[in-house]
Amino acid sequence: MSVNENPRGQPRFAGPSRANTLAGMSLAFVMAHRVAEAGNVPVGAVVMVADQVVARAGNLRESLQDPTAHAEILALRDASQRLGRWRLEDATVFVTLEPCAMCASALVQARVKKVVYAATEPKTGAHQSVLRLFEGTATEVVQDASAAPESAEMLARFFQDLRQREREARNRQ
Ligand SMILES: [Zn+2]
DSSP states (O other): OOOOOOTTOOOGGGOOOHHHHHHHHHHHHHHHHHHHTTTOOOOEEEEEETTEEEEEEEOOHHHHTOTTOOHHHHHHHHHHHHHTOSOOTTEEEEEEEOOOHHHHHHHHHTTOSEEEEEEOOTTTOTTTTSOOTTTTSSOEEEEOGGGHHHHHHHHHHHHHHHHHHHHHHHHHO
16 A cells, blocks of 8 residues: 555645545554454554655554553554654544544643544544544544445444344353
8 A cells, every 4th residue: 555645746734645544544443443353343454654654553452451552552552653853743643433432532642743633433432432532632634424424333243243242252151
């Protein structure tokens, strides 16, 4: 997948082009699917600076047994390490699900310029669903509504499979 093409030659401070936005979000989906294979709730995040991917991660809460191992936290940490700075004011973060309160706070703390997410999270979403933690901050947040159904279906399938496996395990006892 090429995320380096910038056909219209926008200035670098304009953030990713539409083509790179599509690439960033689809890479976030790749990360989500990857971690789901290990039993983690499928959520993926990608950090881009201008038109370059600097970090990508999936939610590893189950794999690491770490309540803070959400995709956004892991991606921010990796991006900061790679760039050698905690201020990510030139970064755009793509995430397949509306960030929770912990991740919203981390994204604001990192001074992330822009967050683009796919599906809303009605129980924990901190952009518009439950809380509005980005209001009055320097971080711009938009929902990519065109990517929302894919994320919602991915999560629904994951929980359906999980319930199926739990039923089968009970029936074997
Ligand atoms: Zn989170």
